[in-house]
Amino acid sequence: xxxxxxxxxxxxxxxxxxxxxxxxxxxxxxxxxxxxxxxxxxxxxxxxxxxxxxxxxxxxxxxxxxxxxxxxxxxxxxxxxxxxxxxxxxxx
Amino acid sequence: xxxxxxxxxxxxxxxxxxxxxxxxxxxxxxxxxxxxxxxxxxxxxxxxxxxxxxxxxxxxxxxxxxxxxxxxxxxxxxxxxxxxxxxxxxxxxxxxxxxxxxxxxxxxxxxxxxxxxxxxxxxxxxxxxxxxxxxxxxxxxxxxxxxxxxxxxxxxxxxxxxxxxxxxxxxxxxxxxxxxxxxxxxxxxxxxxxxxxxxxxxxxxxxxxxxxxxxxxxxxxxxxxxxxxxxxxxxxxxxxx
Numbered sequence: 001x002x003x004x005x006x007x008x009x010x011x012x013x014x015x016x017x018x019x020x021x022x023x024x025x026x027x028x029x030x031x032x033x034x035x036x037x038x039x040x041x042x043x044x045x046x047x048x049x050x051x052x053x054x055x056x057x058x059x060x061x062x063x064x065x066x067x068x069x070x071x072x073x074x075x076x077x078x079x080x081x082x083x084x085x086x087x088x089x090x091x092x
Numbered sequence: 093x094x095x096x097x098x099x100x101x102x103x104x105x106x107x108x109x110x111x112x113x114x115x116x117x118x119x120x121x122x123x124x125x126x127x128x129x130x131x132x133x134x135x136x137x138x139x140x141x142x143x144x145x146x147x148x149x150x151x152x153x154x155x156x157x158x159x160x161x162x163x164x165x166x167x168x169x170x171x172x173x174x175x176x177x178x179x180x181x182x183x184x185x186x187x188x189x190x191x192x193x194x195x196x197x198x199x200x201x202x203x204x205x206x207x208x209x210x211x212x213x214x215x216x217x218x219x220x221x222x223x224x225x226x227x228x229x230x231x232x233x234x235x236x237x238x239x240x241x242x243x244x245x246x247x248x249x250x251x252x253x254x255x256x257x258x259x260x261x262x263x264x265x266x267x268x269x270x271x272x273x274x275x276x277x278x279x280x281x282x283x284x285x286x287x288x289x290x291x292x293x294x295x296x297x298x299x300x301x302x303x304x305x306x307x308x309x310x311x312x313x314x315x316x317x318x319x320x321x322x323x324x325x326x327x328x329x330x331x332x333x
Contacts, residue, residue, distance in 0.1 A: 010188065
């Protein structure tokens with residue numbers, strides 16, 4: 001996990017993807033008329049954004065490169081969390 | 093085989109995909125300072141064996157021993173922290189950043205910054221440093237992957253089909269790179285069909301066929317092995333080609 005934080009470009013890419021995934025999920029949520037989610041729904045949205053980033057990284061085999069650097073897969077999802085959490089707090 | 097303890101050992105591996113039994117009882121061992129080649133037809137299970145070792149595929153039975161320790165559930169990132177590196181077929185790169193970013197990232201994590209320029213020079217990567225992996229050829233990707241290994245300096249390198257679809261100049265550089273890593277004491281396991289290249293770099297040949305493995309010996313023994321020649325190498329090489 002700490003190793004990923006040391007890799008600026010990779011860390012920033014997953015942070016940015018977390019934000020993009022969150023925007024996408026929020027748009028979809030608005031599409032099903034969830035415009036003011038409750039706390040549980042907000043947790044779901046944040047978790048879903050991290051899961052999307054994680055699965056996308058696996059699809060692209062990016063977890064292999066990071067795995068060779070001794071970075072666990074879950075670090076990708078964790079690294080995608082900060083922006084979605086921040087945005088949900090701001091919107092609350 | 094050498095008398096020294098292998099750094100990586102797999103024994104009795106079995107794996108099916110649906111009704112198709114790919115591996116029945118496959119085994120191999122990899123020793124420090126030696127290159128071992130897994131050779132066999134497409135679908136024989138070579139890639140599956142490598143993927144089992146790094147936890148990308150779960151075997152139905154069999155065991156993996158790394159550095160003398162039984163690995164109940166292999167996970168790449170944990171093995172990487174113990175000195176193993178895996179280069180999948182195609183390469184070990186992401187599409188995210190430039191080649192230089194990849195090389196420097198590995199140098200940063202493994203204190204190999206001093207080896208970055210050396211690897212770039214040795215594998216002649218100067219022209220591709222500013223490009224992203226999707227924009228370079230298969231041979232260049234393999235060279236970059238090998239450069240990552242040279243910077244990483246792993247104890248054990250698993251490389252899936254390093255010569256597949258690669259131009260002659262790239263092949264020659266990859267062969268040199270593998271020899272250099274072997275010279276530093278790395279245990280290397282490669283797979284493929286590229287007989288001339290694999291024979292040129294390998295110390296040991298393991299034939300993967302019918303879900304099992306057969307230890308053949310060195311390239312000389314492989315050329316002389318009647319069944320291996322008849323069933324795998326084919327008539328051209330039976331005539332000494």
